[in-house]
Every structure is written in structure tokens, then in C-alpha cells.
Amino acid sequence: MAAGRCYELVPREVPRVETRYRRIVTPFPVPESIPLLQDLRAYEPQSMEGQPPVIWDRADGCQVYDPYGNMWLDFSSGVLVTNAGHGRKEIAEAVIEQANRRLLTHYCFPGGPRRGLAKRLVELAPDRLDKAFILTTGSEAVECAIKLSRAHGLAVGGPEKLVIVSFTGAFHGRTLASQLAGGIPALKDWIGPLDPTFVQVPYPDGFRCEDTSFELFERTLAQKGIAPERVCGVLTETFQGGNATFLPVEYMQRLRAWCDEHDVVLTCDEIQAAFGRTGTMWGFEHYGIVPDLMTLGKGISSSLPISAVVGTEALLNQFPPGSMTSTHTGNPICSAAACANIDLILREHLIDHARDVGQVLQAELTAIKDRFTDVIGAVGGRGMVAAAQCIVPGTKDPDADLAWDVVRRCVESGLLFFSPVGFGGGTIKICPPLCTEQAAIQDGCQVLGSSFEAVLAGRAKA
């Protein structure tokens, strides 16, 4: 996220908007919302202040409503959570039904909803991945994947086989090991001396890292003095969240072969990519490979906090009974929500929809890049995830101010984004719920384009 920035709580007059998908009928932030926003600022840490001050009162499909008459077309999906759409009745009913049974938790004791979800995940996963361990947050799932990789390394290579390799620019969560595995230096400054068993190699995005060959991976490890025998795991987001770019297919296939050759666990962090986001059930399908582990979260439930690690039996069974558990594993209400969500995604063919409408989204975004080619350095994405990287003209330096101002302008026009992300906070991320119809995608992209135009015109005048 754009670290260190927050919105002033001073209402500004903004143009009124009334269209099929968007309605803005108040100044922004809404004057009546200021006490609520001030209370949040008073009682929560300032780290929570980074998002546009939209008060979420109700959300439905691809739209978010505040209590003051405003309605946004949502290009955030929360933060890539609501794959099936916001506030889906089927998910809410599954939650209510489970709650009405008055079984709100059951620790690791056996239970039906947990069984349902574990079975569902394993059945949907590729053949080799036949165990699912259910957790609560994405970061927790990443921690678990790191732990399983380390345990495997220790077992097959002894205490020297401990290194986790991940990628520059990566985001894997905000708990300690997941943050060490992340590749955004600003997120790790506070940690102090970094653990040398977490190593990052360049992410071959083709824009900031022009060398997209797999040789760069091997060369970087050699330069860092890391022999392959010392590596226990490679962890990568299936597409890099900060810029929505995929690794080259050949690179990923060679990485898979390299991991096999050196007995290294390959984990795809699918916390953003899974459950149809990229137009396939699992994002790694685009590479024609199967990882040893995948981490899941966000779109697994389109709602309540639940995550999972799905992987091979050999890896998931490394810890004996009672020694790899979690208090809230497979919470019955969260599991019921996840099962209802997965049913919806499949029943409504939302994956095909994401693939087809996603093509329109990607084409619209490319057209926006062509219009503002000086200040948009790269666009990327697939299916219903995309990103525009704002740059200072003539360089590849991120223009965080431009990204921030464009997002602000969009939000004030009824198009909801979360704050800019990615390298230097210069990336505008586009991730509508998968159920969003084509006309809404086109409407949102028109707002995005005209917001670039208005912000750049304002700059030219200043």
C-alpha cells in the first residue's frame, strides 16, 4: 500500500454522479461520517488509516453502499476477497444456517463443515495435492508453507538446507516469516538485521527486471553464495500482487524442474490468484505446472476469514497428530461460508465469466495505457485482475502522487479502489468481483481514463 499517506478528514465538494452503477450525492468524505472516521483514528493504530474514507454500510454484487445515499462500483473486491460478489445471499444463508445450529466453534474436534471444505479443496486441486490444512488468514497459511518447506529441508538435507527463496517486490503477508519472505524492503526496515536464510531473487516482470530468463534465478543465487543444496523452498505469488504480472511460462516450468532436481518445495502463493480470479480455478494453471504447496485465502470464502494450505501428503503429513493445529482451524461458520462460495463460483460459471469479461478489462486497460503512455509505464493482468504502474515520464520511477490522485478522483466519482500498491506505491490495482458484468467493467474503465485525464490536466494547469 502507499505507505505513510492518508486522506484528510475534510469534506470537499465533488460533482454529483447518478449512473446505473455509481451514485455520489454528498461531499466527500461525507460530513456526517467524520465522527465515525475520527473515532476509528482515535481508537485504532494509524497503520489502519490508509484507505479511502468510504463507510461500508452494505455491499451487493459489484457495488458498495454507504449510509448516506452514495453507491460505488467496486474495483477492489475488498482486497481481492469477494470473488463471488459482495453480500451473496447463498453465503449469508450458509452462515446463518450454521450459526442457527449454535455450533460456533469446535477447535480441532471433528466437524462436518471442516470435512466438507477439506474434501472440496482436495477434490478441486490437481491430483498430487491431496491434503488440505485449514487456517484463518493468508499470512498464517504462508507461515505454514514456510514451516513445511523447512521441515522438509531438514529431513532431506540436514540443518544446512534451510534457505527460502522468494522474489523482489513480493508480498506474502504481515506476520514475521511471511514478511521476511516478502520482497518489499520498506515493509522490512523495522525488523533489524534480516534473517540470511530468507533470500530474494529478481522478479522477472519484463518491466523493471528486463531479464526474464531463468538463468537470472540461478545466477542470482550463485552471486549470493547460495548453493541449490541449501535451498529448502521457493515461494512465489502466482502473479505478483503489486503489479499483477505473471512470470514467463518457460521460467516457471524451469523453476519447477529446478525444484524437482534439488528436492526443493515449490509453493505458489495463490491467496490472490485462486478461485477464478485469473480466469482459471488456480492461477498456476497458466504455467502448466503443479506446485508442491499452494496457499489459499481471500477468495476462498468471498467473505469470512479463512485460509488453507493444500499440498502433497508427504509434506502435509510431516508433523504428528496434535503438532500442527490452530485454535480456529476450519471454524464451522467460516467453512460453511467457504463451501457456499465455492459452490457459487462453480454453479454460476464465474471462472469462465472472469476469463471472458477479463479480456474486455485487459483491452480497456491497454487502451488507457496507450492514451497516457508517458505516465503509465506498464499494465499487466489476466482475467479479473489488472494493474497500471504510474511512472515519472521518461523514467521507470514510480509516480505515487499520480496514482494516489487518480484513485482519489475515481473514488470521488463513484469508482472504488483500494489505495495504490506496488513498487513505490505507484500502482493502481483493478480487481472487480468476478460476477461484474461487461458494461460495468467498461463504465469503470471510462471513469479511470477520465480520472487520469482530469488529474493530468490539473497538474498541467498548476
Ligand SMILES: Cc1ncc(COP(=O)(O)O)c(C=O)c1O
Ligand atoms: C499474495 C498474498 N499473500 C499473502 C497475503 C496475506 O494475507 P492476509 O492479509 O489474509 O494475512 C496477501 C494479502 O494481501 C497476499 O496478497
